[in-house]
Amino acid sequence: MSASRSNLREILAAAAPPLIAFAAFLACWEAVVRLRGIPPYVLPAPSVIAQKLIDDHELLFSSLLVTLSITLQALALATVCGALLALAMAQSKWLARTLTPYAIMLQVTPIVAIAPLLLVYLSPPQAVLVCAFLVAFFPILSNTALGLASVDHALLDLFDLYRASAWRRLIYLRAPAALPQFLAGLRIAGGLALIGAVVAELAAGAAGQGTGLAFRIVEAGFRLDIPRMFAALALLSLTGVAIYGALSLLTYYSLRRWHESARERGA
Amino acid sequence: MTPRALDAPLVSMRGVGKTFDNGVAALRGLDLDIYPGETVTLLGPSGCGKSTALRLLAGLTQPTQGEIHWADPAQRERLGFVFQDATLLPWLDVFANVYLPLRLAGVPRARAAPRVEEALTLVGLLGFRDALPRELSGGMKMRCAIARALVTRPALLLMDEPFAALDEVTRIKLNNDLLALKARLETTIVFVTHSVGESVYLSTRIVVLAATGGEVIDQIPVDPGVKRDAEYRLGPVFSKLSRRASDALLRAMGEDGS
Numbered sequence: 001m002s003a004s005r006s007n008l009r010e011i012l013a014a015a016a017p018p019l020i021a022f023a024a025f026l027a028c029w030e031a032v033v034r035l036r037g038i039p040p041y042v043l044p045a046p047s048v049i050a051q052k053l054i055d056d057h058e059l060l061f062s063s064l065l066v067t068l069s070i071t072l073q074a075l076a077l078a079t080v081c082g083a084l085l086a087l088a089m090a091q092s093k094w095l096a097r098t099l100t101p102y103a104i105m106l107q108v109t110p111i112v113a114i115a116p117l118l119l120v121y122l123s124p125p126q127a128v129l130v131c132a133f134l135v136a137f138f139p140i141l142s143n144t145a146l147g148l149a150s151v152d153h154a155l156l157d158l159f160d161l162y163r164a165s166a167w168r169r170l171i172y173l174r175a176p177a178a179l180p181q182f183l184a185g186l187r188i189a190g191g192l193a194l195i196g197a198v199v200a201e202l203a204a205g206a207a208g209q210g211t212g213l214a215f216r217i218v219e220a221g222f223r224l225d226i227p228r229m230f231a232a233l234a235l236l237s238l239t240g241v242a243i244y245g246a247l248s249l250l251t252y253y254s255l256r257r258w259h260e261s262a263r264e265r266g267a
Numbered sequence: 268m269t270p271r272a273l274d275a276p277l278v279s280m281r282g283v284g285k286t287f288d289n290g291v292a293a294l295r296g297l298d299l300d301i302y303p304g305e306t307v308t309l310l311g312p313s314g315c316g317k318s319t320a321l322r323l324l325a326g327l328t329q330p331t332q333g334e335i336h337w338a339d340p341a342q343r344e345r346l347g348f349v350f351q352d353a354t355l356l357p358w359l360d361v362f363a364n365v366y367l368p369l370r371l372a373g374v375p376r377a378r379a380a381p382r383v384e385e386a387l388t389l390v391g392l393l394g395f396r397d398a399l400p401r402e403l404s405g406g407m408k409m410r411c412a413i414a415r416a417l418v419t420r421p422a423l424l425l426m427d428e429p430f431a432a433l434d435e436v437t438r439i440k441l442n443n444d445l446l447a448l449k450a451r452l453e454t455t456i457v458f459v460t461h462s463v464g465e466s467v468y469l470s471t472r473i474v475v476l477a478a479t480g481g482e483v484i485d486q487i488p489v490d491p492g493v494k495r496d497a498e499y500r501l502g503p504v505f506s507k508l509s510r511r512a513s514d515a516l517l518r519a520m521g522e523d524g525s
Contacts, residue, residue: 154354157327161348162371162419172370176358258357258399 044227049234052227060216060228064235067197067212070125071243074132075193079186081133082140090148090174091166107138111196115203124204128212131200136193143185147178180259183251190243198236213239275338276300277423277455278324282333284481285319293319295481296333299474301423306449306456308466310512311476312520317459320476321348321425324457347416347424347454351431353408355400355415361387362396365414372419379418386414389448406437410444417452426458430465442468446495463516467508468495475515485515 026046032038033045040048053060085103089096111131118127151174159169201214213232220228255261280299286292294316301307301324309317322328323335325348337343355364363370365386369379387393390410400408409429416424430438442465449456460466466473473487489508499505 152354154350154352155356157322157350158348158354158367159371160327161325161346162368163344164371168371172367173356176356179358258401 041224041226044230048227049230052231053234056228056231060213060231060235063211063213063216063232064239067194067201067214067236068239070128070212071132071193071197071239074129074197075136075186075190075243077129077133078136078140078189078193082137082185082189083144083182086141086144086148086178087170089145096145103138103141106134111135111199112203115200118200119204127204128197128200131203132193132196135196136189139188139192140182140185143188144178144182147181148174150181151177180251180255180261183247183254187244187247187251190247191240194236194240194243274302277303277338277342279336280320280323280333281336283320283323283330283335284332285316285323285328286331294323295479297476297481298483301455301457303455304453305472306458306470308458308460308470308473309476310460310463310466310473310516312478312516313461315476315478315519316481317476318427321427321457321459324423325425342422345419345422347419347421349409349412349416349424349426349429351428353400353405353412355408355411357400360397360399361392361403361411364400364411365418367415368419382418382420383414386418389417389451390414390444404437405433406441409433409441413445413448417448417454420452421454424454424456426456428459428461431460431462438465443495445469463509463512464500467505467512468500473508473512475512475519477519484519485511487511487515 030045030047033043044052085099089099111134114134115127115131118130121127122130155173155177156169159173164172197212198214201212202218204215213236216232217229220226220232251261278301280297282296282298283294284292284296285294297316297320299307299320309320311317319328323330325346326343327348356367359367362383366376366379366383369382370376384393384396387396390413392407392410392414395403395407400411403411412429416426430441433441445456446469456469458466458469467489471489471491473485473489475484475487476482477484487508490504493499493504
């Protein structure tokens with residue numbers, strides 16, 4: 001009971017400074033807009049943006065659902081493909097040497113440049129999914145591959161000594177040893193999947209088929225509905241923060257028992 | 268010459284050498300017999316190839332010359348190995364770490380449990396079965412590693428400077444524990460160390476290796492019947508044997524010209 005209460009106090013203490021800073025920032029913003037009489041089509045006040053979020057909630061939240069669903073699908077796909085390919089590459093040096101240059105090529109080619117091309121061959125929703133997948137895939141692949149390759153040599157010797165099969169070596173040693181790096185890759189990929197989805201939606205926006213949040217920003221821009229642009233942007237930011245937060249929690253609960261990165265100091 | 272000439276050796280190394288792919292020769296032409304029930308210490312300066320000899324015995328690396336002959340090839344599969352570090356899996360608790368060799372051999376957990384508990388009892392860690400490695404002291408981690416090596420009931424226990432990283436008090440305690448285990452289990456032990464005191468205290472035979480690797484400078488038999496305790500450490504026999512081992516060690520290093 002007292003432990004959970006002190007935990008709560010710690011969380012509040014940690015969350016207070018950024019929250020107070022954010023509230024102060026919003027208050028300044030509101031004050032400047034009101035005192036100088038800046039019109040909402042130039043810079044809407046936070047209260048106007050909040051009102052817009054409430055007024056347009058049906059439209060905005062249904063768009064959020066579209067973007068979020070594509071982001072999560074892309075992230076799931078990238079996680080499965082990235083982890084499986086990393087496992088395959090850990091088993092075969094030949095495969096790793098063959099595929100690594102292409103994985104790097106995909107990573108360094110700007111996704112903004114790939115998106116229009118994808119739209120030529122795929123329907124807009126498919127193109128958005130593929131774009132988000134492409135940017136989320138590499139961090140998972142490279143981090144998992146690094147984790148799988150960094151297993152302590154003495155531990156590998158131990159498994160050699162007991163004549164462990166490749167499968168048992170993977171399940172009992174390589175996979176758990178690579179888990180911290182895999183999760184670090186997943187956290188990066190979560191943010192990148194959202195970025196990839198938004199970039200592709202922006203590119204697809206001209207095609208007029210998108211209904212995601214990025215499309216709402218473009219559409220509101222055309223109508224000079226600046227408060228709605230801000231409202232959609234705020235939702236996107238919050239979504240990114242929520243994805244990062246959820247994946248950080250997942251990391252914490254997966255590793256807190258044994259890994260240094262998730263341990264409290266002095267615990 | 269051999270201490271137990273009447274028995275057949277458990278394992279014999281004949282002219283065993285190991286040259287790594289980069290051209291470094293870690294071991295050249297080592298002749299060594301290990302007899303059942305012995306505790307043999309390989310004593311030598313750093314880089315003399317004593318750890319390589321141990322890895323060769325364990326089959327973790329293959330010799331590039333000579334041969335290793337096991338009297339009973341089935342014994343080759345019954346090995347325990349204690350590394351310089353405890354090498355525990357940090358995500359598994361003490362019980363699961365000790366269970367690992369049996370788990371890798373496909374023994375179900377329920378069937379393995381009595382043997383794991385027996386091994387934990389032997390090293391005095393039964394009360395810590397649910398602890399994670401990070402919650403253990405250096406000495407306890409090493410005990411856990413020893414329990415893991417013992418859980419398969421090895422015919423030959425190979426130990427590669429297992430206590431080198433521990434403080435003196437813990438080291439003496441673990442030396443005594445190892446002697447007690449040895450008395451109970453009657454397993455054969457090959458122990459690598461660069462500590463003269465440890466080699467005289469633990470072994471029934473000390474094999475001093477030359478710095479350049481492979482040549483046996485001296486083999487010092489130690490009476491297996493002698494009681495090993497604090498008294499023994501301060502007694503004349505211990506001093507005499509330590510002196511002889513130290514001299515051999517100096518000669519081992521001197522031949523390198525260093």
